[in-house]
Amino acid sequence: MFELLKSDTSTKARLGKLNTAHGVVDTPVFMPVGTQASVKTLDPRELHEMGTQIILGNSYHLNIRPGLDILRAAGGLHRFMNWEKPILTDSGGYQVFSLAKIRKIKPHGVEFNSHVDGAPLFLGPKEAMEIQRVLGSDIAMVFDECPPYEAPAREQRHAVERTIRWARECREQPRAEGQQVFGIVQGGSNAALREECARALVAMDFDGYAIGGVSVGEPEPEMFKAIEMTEPFLPANKARYAMGLGTPAQLLELIARGVDLFDCVLPTRVARNGTAITRRGAFGLKGSAYKADFRPIEAGCDCFACTHFTRAYLRHLLNVNEILALRMLSIHNVHLFLKLMADVRAAIAAGMFADFYREFIANYVPSKKVLAARKAADNER
Ligand SMILES: [Zn+2]
Numbered sequence: 338m339f340e341l342l343k344s345d346t347s348t349k350a351r352l353g354k355l356n357t358a359h360g361v362v363d364t365p366v367f368m369p370v371g372t373q374a375s376v377k378t379l380d381p382r383e384l385h386e387m388g389t390q391i392i393l394g395n396s397y398h399l400n401i402r403p404g405l406d407i408l409r410a411a412g413g414l415h416r417f418m419n420w421e422k423p424i425l426t427d428s429g430g431y432q433v434f435s436l437a438k439i440r441k442i443k444p445h446g447v448e449f450n451s452h453v454d455g456a457p458l459f460l461g462p463k464e465a466m467e468i469q470r471v472l473g474s475d476i477a478m479v480f481d482e483c484p485p486y487e488a489p490a491r492e493q494r495h496a497v498e499r500t501i502r503w504a505r506e507c508r509e510q511p512r513a514e515g516q517q518v519f520g521i522v523q524g525g526s527n528a529a530l531r532e533e534c535a536r537a538l539v540a541m542d543f544d545g546y547a548i549g550g551v552s553v554g555e556p557e558p559e560m561f562k563a564i565e566m567t568e569p570f571l572p573a574n575k576a577r578y579a580m581g582l583g584t585p586a587q588l589l590e591l592i593a594r595g596v597d598l599f600d601c602v603l604p605t606r607v608a609r610n611g612t613a614i615t616r617r618g619a620f621g622l623k624g625s626a627y628k629a630d631f632r633p634i635e636a637g638c639d640c641f642a643c644t645h646f647t648r649a650y651l652r653h654l655l656n657v658n659e660i661l662a663l664r665m666l667s668i669h670n671v672h673l674f675l676k677l678m679a680d681v682r683a684a685i686a687a688g689m690f691a692d693f694y695r696e697f698i699a700n701y702v703p704s705k706k707v708l709a710a711r712k713a714a715d716n717e718r
Pocket of ligand 1: 634635638639640641642643644668669672
């Protein structure tokens, strides 16, 4: 299902093709996130025009609203939201452990209260796979336990044990036609746990592997370490997916470390508070510096927002709360991630990835938070 077309010689970057029931996905790829069956503010026509190959949907949220009966009657998620290309669905494990009020972790899943209305619910391997079967996603994720970054060693070990056991249960559930299932490696920042979890999942022969337990509040250097601890144990002939990451520079760093698939709410989330992401870092467009700035958001960008509107106009819209500004920033930000991945694929194909990567990182100004985390890590050494 995954074809490795080319491996970079000086980094671990890979060029690949992921064949799914709804078409072929060229990797490395960025998946815009449609948590509630919508990539926030964007319609499918816009996503197509930007070159979106695959989007992500979420079992936890869609199971709560609109609920399985509606999704079943609609004929699955593709038809419900009128999206014909591939969809990957998250199992809900991450949301149960981060959003919901957990009542009890049981051998076959978790008793919790809905974050919406407090209703008692149960989600485990069987339920998560049933939801994803009804959604009819091309790639389903196993139900895992994703502990927070600060979780003590004992909790990390229990999470890995449950994740392995639940992965086996997920593997045995019926699937939608042509549906692939990816395992999720947990283990926090513990190298032995990461290896143990990866080896156990690889022995179950999943269609692909995700690295979970990243983007859970850890500083950036810890996140890179978690990827480096896991990647060597994943088979070269299967797709690798880093869940919930990241900034453009982080994506480049992870591609160089052998990751193929990414999803992140960042481009749409920050767009809604007026932030534009560019190849040189992000900036808030609401500032007075852009009041009479009649340049596009990013010079050279061929997205709809940059080819039609100026920073001054979009800043005005933001300051008078016009929805168009949020839509245009979402278009620009998502387009940036998709175009960046297309450029990365071309660079790997041409044997130029190492240069592309070096130049991109040299030009990218990270956020203050990332810089502070790097400084703290340097001081520890
Ligand atoms: Zn643009």
